[in-house]
Amino acid sequence: MTVRHFLDIxxxxxxxxxxxMNLAQAEIATLGQPLAGKGVALIFEKPxxxxxxxxxxxxxxxxxxxxxxxxxxxxxxxxxxxxxVTRIMAGYHHVVAARVFAxxxxxxxxxxxxxxIINLLxxxxxxMQALADVLTMRQxxxxxxxxxxxxxxxxxxxxxxxxxxxxxxxxxxxxxxPNGYGASDSELARIAKLGAATVNQFDSAQTAATDAxxxxxxxxxxxxxxxxxxxxxxxxKDFCVDSKVMSxxxxxxxxxxxxxxxxxxxxxxxxIDGQQSRIVTQAHNRMHAARGLLAHLMxxxx
Ligand code: CP
Ligand code: NVA
Numbered sequence: 108m109t110v111r112h113f114l115d116i117x118x119x120x121x122x123x124x125x126x127x128m129n130l131a132q133a134e135i136a137t138l139g140q141p142l143a144g145k146g147v148a149l150i151f152e153k154p155x156x157x158x159x160x161x162x163x164x165x166x167x168x169x170x171x172x173x174x175x176x177x178x179x180x181x182x183x184x185x186x187x188x189x190x191x192v193t194r195i196m197a198g199y200h201h202v203v204a205a206r207v208f209a210x211x212x213x214x215x216x217x218x219x220x221x222x223x224i225i226n227l228l229x230x231x232x233x234x235m236q237a238l239a240d241v242l243t244m245r246q247x248x249x250x251x252x253x254x255x256x257x258x259x260x261x262x263x264x265x266x267x268x269x270x271x272x273x274x275x276x277x278x279x280x281x282x283x284x285p286n287g288y289g290a291s292d293s294e295l296a297r298i299a300k301l302g303a304a305t306v307n308q309f310d311s312a313q314t315a316a317t318d319a320x321x322x323x324x325x326x327x328x329x330x331x332x333x334x335x336x337x338x339x340x341x342x343x344k345d346f347c348v349d350s351k352v353m354s355x356x357x358x359x360x361x362x363x364x365x366x367x368x369x370x371x372x373x374x375x376x377x378x379i380d381g382q383q384s385r386i387v388t389q390a391h392n393r394m395h396a397a398r399g400l401l402a403h404l405m406x407x408x409x
Pocket of ligand 2: 228264265325328329330365366
């Protein structure tokens with residue numbers, strides 16, 4: 108049987124995404140204990156608060172046992188090869204999940220693994236975050252078809268997974284990035300093909316936010332990009348989501364951020380701590396979305 112991996116949102120169809128969302132919202136007791144007596148390996152090459160905690164608790168809620176391991180202890184391609192690590196862990200665990208610097212590590216893991224591999228963030232994508240983001244937007248906005256999502260800032264790992272998921276949901280997508288930090292034309296075309304109502308990119312935060320139902324942002328300097336900090340902070344200076352940017356969005360728009368956040372840099376304190384912000388629900392939804400995804404990978408149907 109083919110093993111179902113989750114390296115990117117595009118590993119799910121729109122119908123799979125809908126199932127994961129339904130499983131995420133189902134009463135825990137109705138999911139059974141599909142991980143009873145089973146292990147889930149969680150390997151982190153980078154720091155984490157939400158991803159580690161939400162995954163560990165989701166595994167526990169499904170009856171399983173999470174084992175957290177730091178990247179240095181595993182030593183991908185230093186202590187032993189990625190392939191050796193994966194084949195061994197796949198004998199102990201029913202799922203192996205990893206947060207890595209290089210997405211290619213996850214692809215190499217998936218190529219040899221007899222159990223599902225889950226991406227807990229790579230430089231390319233953060234699909235577990237996007238599941239929680241869609242769950243939060245569904246709860247807040249209802250049916251997402253033809254609703255409008257705005258991404259303001261860096262077209263990074265979080266952005267890529269979010270717009271993939273929003274496209275599967277049939278949304279209007281408006282991306283606002285400084286020149287040089289946006290999606291390429293071929294990337295925009297790839298996103299549009301997944302089912303979006305519309306996909307547009309702008310070099311102005313205010314234009315991108317116009318009429319949006321949900322406005323998202325993330326840090327301007329991601330983990331691994333620390334040497335670019337000074338240049339990025341200059342290049343992104345006009346992309347802080349502040350009240351002025353939010354005033355262009357729809358009257359009832361919500362503000363979202365995957366966290367950790369820097370107040371006064373990518374978002375003003377007034378916005379992230381204000382009435383429109385849904386950051387706490389969004390972070391809590393990481394656990395519910397993770398439970399839904401794990402149940403889906405274990406073959407539970409809603
Ligand atoms: N949003 C997110 O992935 O947070 P952590 O880096 O704390 O896991
Ligand atoms: N884009 C950020 C997300 C952190 C959750 C990073 O990769 O550091």
